[in-house]
Structures are given as structure tokens and as C-alpha cells.
Amino acid sequence: MADEATRRSGMSRAEQKAATRARLVAAAGELFAERDYGDVTIADLAAHAGVAHGLLFHHFSNKEGLYRAVLDAVVTEMDSAFTAPADGDAPAIIRAALTTHLSYLATHRGVALKLIVGRRHADPTAAEVSDRSRGRALSALAALVDVDADNPVIQFVGATLVAAFDEATHFWLHTSDPFPVDALVTSLLELAVGALQGARSLDGCPDVDDAIATLRVAAHGSRSDA
Incomplete structure (x- = not known):
């Protein structure tokens, strides 16, 4: 299924991974700019980026890793x-x-x-x-x-x-x-x-x-x- 999604997008897996990471960083930047670190949840970050929770942990391990990014x-x-x-x-x-x-x-x-x-x-x-x-x-x-x-x-x-x-x-x-x-x-x-x-x-x-x-x-x- 992942291979099919990759073919449909026209992007390689590496490109998709980079795009997802960039989307997470951009979305997190918007939330952290508006709220204190402790007021932003994993659910908030995933929802704002439009991705599943698991993708956030896959790319950054935890919320602090994304904040640092x-x-x-x-x-x-x-x-x-x-x-x-x-x-x-x-x-x-x-x-x-x-x-x-x-x-x-x-x-x-x-x-x-x-x-x-x-x-x-x-x-x-x-x-x-x-x-x-x-x-x-x-x-x-x-x-x-x-x-x-x-x-x-x-x-x-x-x-x-x-x-x-x-x-x-x-x-x-x-x-x-x-x-x-x-x-x-x-x-x-x-x-x-x-x-x-x-x-x-x-x-x-x-x-x-x-x-x-x-x-x-x-x-x-x-x-x-x-």
C-alpha cells in the first residue's frame, strides 16, 4: 500500500519522508509560535500537520525533538x-x-x-x-x-x-x-x-x-x- 501511495504521488520514498518532515516542522512552528511548549500536545501537532501520531514519533522520537527541529x-x-x-x-x-x-x-x-x-x-x-x-x-x-x-x-x-x-x-x-x-x-x-x-x-x-x-x-x- 505504501508503494502504491508512493507511485500515485510521483515522489520517491525519500522525497515523501522529507516532505512529511518539513510539513511537521512548519506546522509545529506555527503552534509553538502561538503557545508555550507545555500547552502544545502531540495530538495538536499531528492534527495541525494532518498526519498520524505515529509519523511524528517516527521522524522526531518525541515532542522535544520536534521543538528542537x-x-x-x-x-x-x-x-x-x-x-x-x-x-x-x-x-x-x-x-x-x-x-x-x-x-x-x-x-x-x-x-x-x-x-x-x-x-x-x-x-x-x-x-x-x-x-x-x-x-x-x-x-x-x-x-x-x-x-x-x-x-x-x-x-x-x-x-x-x-x-x-x-x-x-x-x-x-x-x-x-x-x-x-x-x-x-x-x-x-x-x-x-x-x-x-x-x-x-x-x-x-x-x-x-x-x-x-x-x-x-x-x-x-x-x-x-x-
């Missing part, structure tokens, strides 16, 4: 904003990455807030996925502004920026009159400049002049204006 999918999409060609223009890449990142958060508000709030409350799955994503984004940013991501002072700056960006984004997603994305990007880049300037007073701070200049160009568009 949803968060991983969101993070993969957000991470792609910070994937840059090695020979690209760093200021333009940084600004475009932040713009894409914030635009994605705005259109996936529910899951985005879980990734932010999950770091501060009892959602270890969201915290783990979120922390891994932030680590990758900070490493990409460090490479773009040519600083050593393993330097303790740069790590301190990174931790400062993560906290500031989280709070700013949380506020932005909740406000009834949000700032335009372009203005918010400029503001966040200036925050990054300020964090690097403040880090100069710390022992072991590397030369961050070029990094500051790059971020100012990203914020304002030209070195003459920076």
Missing part, C-alpha cells in the same frame, strides 16, 4: 544572514546581515521571542539552540571586523552586545510603534561601536581602531561620514 530551522535561517563571501565588502555585509536578521525576526515573531526569552527562563532547549546561534554570529562578525574572537576582551564585548541586542530586540518586537528596521540597524551598530570603545580601558584589549571604523561605515555608509 523548529528552533534549529529558525536558527539556520537566521544564521544564513551572517554567511558572507570571503572577498565581500565587510561594512555592506554587516549591515545587510543585521537587516535580514531583524526582518526575519519581525516576520517570525513568536519563535523569535522564544529564542530570546528562552535564554533567561526555564527553556533549556531554546537556550542551547539560541546560544549556539549567537556563538556562530559573533564569530562571523569578529571575522568581518578582523578581531580575534578568542581574545577575552573581545569575548566580553560579544557578551555585552548579545545582552544589549536581546533586550533591544525584545523591546522592539513588543512595542506598538516599532522603529523602522533601517534605523534600528544603525542604532545597534552604534551600540557595537560604543562597546568596542569602552573595551579600550580593559587590560589585554587588542587594537580595535579598524573594527570601529568598519562598524561606523556599516552604520553610516562612508568612511568620510564616520
Whole structure:
């Protein structure tokens, strides 16, 4: 019967499996965006995806596995904003990455807030996925502004920026009159400049002049204006 269904669909078994998995992740993303993790049941997930309960367990083992897959999918999409060609223009890449990142958060508000709030409350799955994503984004940013991501002072700056960006984004997603994305990007880049300037007073701070200049160009568009 399964072989007959496969023939009727015109899809291979592997393609059907991938399509079912994608449908489950998409449906779960909608439910987890609307409700807390504990308020979503296996029955809810299966019904929303239009599949039998057994298929959910076949693909993800349990509800937490599906939840992790949803968060991983969101993070993969957000991470792609910070994937840059090695020979690209760093200021333009940084600004475009932040713009894409914030635009994605705005259109996936529910899951985005879980990734932010999950770091501060009892959602270890969201915290783990979120922390891994932030680590990758900070490493990409460090490479773009040519600083050593393993330097303790740069790590301190990174931790400062993560906290500031989280709070700013949380506020932005909740406000009834949000700032335009372009203005918010400029503001966040200036925050990054300020964090690097403040880090100069710390022992072991590397030369961050070029990094500051790059971020100012990203914020304002030209070195003459920076």
C-alpha cells in the first residue's frame, strides 16, 4: 500500500519522508509560535500537520525533538544572514546581515521571542539552540571586523552586545510603534561601536581602531561620514 501511495504521488520514498518532515516542522512552528511548549500536545501537532501520531514519533522520537527541529530551522535561517563571501565588502555585509536578521525576526515573531526569552527562563532547549546561534554570529562578525574572537576582551564585548541586542530586540518586537528596521540597524551598530570603545580601558584589549571604523561605515555608509 505504501508503494502504491508512493507511485500515485510521483515522489520517491525519500522525497515523501522529507516532505512529511518539513510539513511537521512548519506546522509545529506555527503552534509553538502561538503557545508555550507545555500547552502544545502531540495530538495538536499531528492534527495541525494532518498526519498520524505515529509519523511524528517516527521522524522526531518525541515532542522535544520536534521543538528542537523548529528552533534549529529558525536558527539556520537566521544564521544564513551572517554567511558572507570571503572577498565581500565587510561594512555592506554587516549591515545587510543585521537587516535580514531583524526582518526575519519581525516576520517570525513568536519563535523569535522564544529564542530570546528562552535564554533567561526555564527553556533549556531554546537556550542551547539560541546560544549556539549567537556563538556562530559573533564569530562571523569578529571575522568581518578582523578581531580575534578568542581574545577575552573581545569575548566580553560579544557578551555585552548579545545582552544589549536581546533586550533591544525584545523591546522592539513588543512595542506598538516599532522603529523602522533601517534605523534600528544603525542604532545597534552604534551600540557595537560604543562597546568596542569602552573595551579600550580593559587590560589585554587588542587594537580595535579598524573594527570601529568598519562598524561606523556599516552604520553610516562612508568612511568620510564616520
